Amino acid sequence: MQFQPRNITLDKGKGLLEIVWSDGLVSRYPLGHLREACPCVECRGGHARMGPEHAPDDLLALIPSRSHAITDLSPVGNYALQPSWDDGHGAGIYTWEYLRLLSPQQPPD
Template sequence: MTAPIELRVSKDRRMLSVAFAGRDPIALDAEYLRVTSPSAEVQGHSPEQRVTVPGKRDVTILKMEPVGNYAVRITFDDMHDTGIFTWSYLRQLGEEKTQRWAAYLAELETKGLTRDR
């Protein structure tokens, strides 16, 4: 997977735009990135261990750091910083955004959780 040609955080720190050569930029909300973090804390070490993360509606991106030539580490304002977002995972998040977001909202509802707490 080739690296994006641009990663841009919005002024309000709530949106990451990822541009790959020859494709339209992908807009990824900070909340969406936080709740789909590839970290073991969120994903677990197996599908059964995956955690539904509530209360991240207002999360923002504090900083991003490159990880080699293949990924970026995103630090959120809730101090979560263990997710390493590979270029292919960022693209996948963009391509599957509608389905993943709907599944997340359904999980919150099923578990009696909300985006606010």
């Protein structure tokens, strides 16, 4: 396990998920973009396109078009987060590795 979060904060008001990693990096994910990057088979369009190697190059370049509110955020073991979105979708399991890959280059203001 390469990267571990030290602290995870869901700011529903700002629509941001913030992760402070064990190495000190702070990642801020706009929820709408995070929703677009949902790694589940349904959102990826097939098993062949799943996995960290298919992570979007630039999370902030994705265009949020679906739900962007999280109703519930559940840990999956000690390796991932599984958000439930307010449109009822909740199949995506975001591993630490995937979230780290998605970390935006520049934090949104």
